[in-house]
Amino acid sequence: xxxxxEEFEIHSLSAPLFTLGGHPVAFTNSxxxxxxxxxxxTCLMVVAMRPQALVPGRWQMVAxxxxxxxxxxxxxxxxxxxKPFFPLIFSIFIFILFCNLLGLIPGSLAVTSHIVINFAxxxxxxxxxxxxxxxxxGWHFLQIFAPPGVPVPILLFxxxxxxxxFLVRPFSLxxxxxxxxxxGHILLGVFAGMTISLLAxxxxxxxxxxxxxxxxxxxxxFEFFVAFLQAYIxxxxxxxxxxxxxxxx
Numbered sequence: 001x002x003x004x005x006e007e008f009e010i011h012s013l014s015a016p017l018f019t020l021g022g023h024p025v026a027f028t029n030s031x032x033x034x035x036x037x038x039x040x041x042t043c044l045m046v047v048a049m050r051p052q053a054l055v056p057g058r059w060q061m062v063a064x065x066x067x068x069x070x071x072x073x074x075x076x077x078x079x080x081x082x083k084p085f086f087p088l089i090f091s092i093f094i095f096i097l098f099c100n101l102l103g104l105i106p107g108s109l110a111v112t113s114h115i116v117i118n119f120a121x122x123x124x125x126x127x128x129x130x131x132x133x134x135x136x137x138g139w140h141f142l143q144i145f146a147p148p149g150v151p152v153p154i155l156l157f158x159x160x161x162x163x164x165x166f167l168v169r170p171f172s173l174x175x176x177x178x179x180x181x182x183x184g185h186i187l188l189g190v191f192a193g194m195t196i197s198l199l200a201x202x203x204x205x206x207x208x209x210x211x212x213x214x215x216x217x218x219x220x221x222f223e224f225f226v227a228f229l230q231a232y233i234x235x236x237x238x239x240x241x242x243x244x245x246x247x248x249x
């Protein structure tokens with residue numbers, strides 16, 4: 001590649017399908033890998049659970065582990081009342097996980113390294129949280145910004161701070177995932193470039209090419225852990241924020 005940032009570029013894979021606000025909308029590599037993530041995660045949960053064996057096989061065990069882990073996390077973090085939202089949190093987790101994993105395939109696109117994708121997920125999540133908050137609590141939901149019993153002079157400072165803290169949550173969710181995935185892929189590109197440069201140098205530098213190669217292998221293994229960790233962090237923070245919508249204040 002001409003640049004390590006080339007792997008983050010979005011390319012059209014088809015002619016424009018339609019126009020939106022005067023801008024052509026086409027099927028892109030970003031759309032492709034998001035669809036692949038949806039298909040892969042659906043296959044894992046549907047195909048792996050189809051046998052419904054009493055003694056689970058390898059893939060059924062993986063699917064059940066993910067399911068039980070997120071179910072337990074939602075219950076312990078957001079409470080019993082958040083159980084109806086478990087499918088939402090689990091879908092976010094499994095989608096981000098597979099997007100992260102697919103991004104580790106050479107020549108693929110790391111969808112979650114684009115902040116706009118992460119922000120779209122976060123905005124959808126927070127719209128659901130706000131709607132659920134008003135449905136469950138009515139206007140009492142606004143007490144997350146102005147807790148009862150707080151003196152008015154303090155409320156003048158507290159309300160703007162709490163409002164800002166609530167509104168910044170989608171940005172913090174998006175930036176955290178974006179920064180971690182982008183940094184990891186850039187680090188992989190840097191060490192890969194160092195390996196190629198040293199191997200292309202003189203004979204006395206070629207043996208040194210093993211060092212960045214070994215580092216790249218180690219970082220790749222670590223990135224698999226980061227792919228899972230970032231998906232879990234996104235899900236657990238979503239559950240934490242969901243608690244405000246399902247619990248009375």
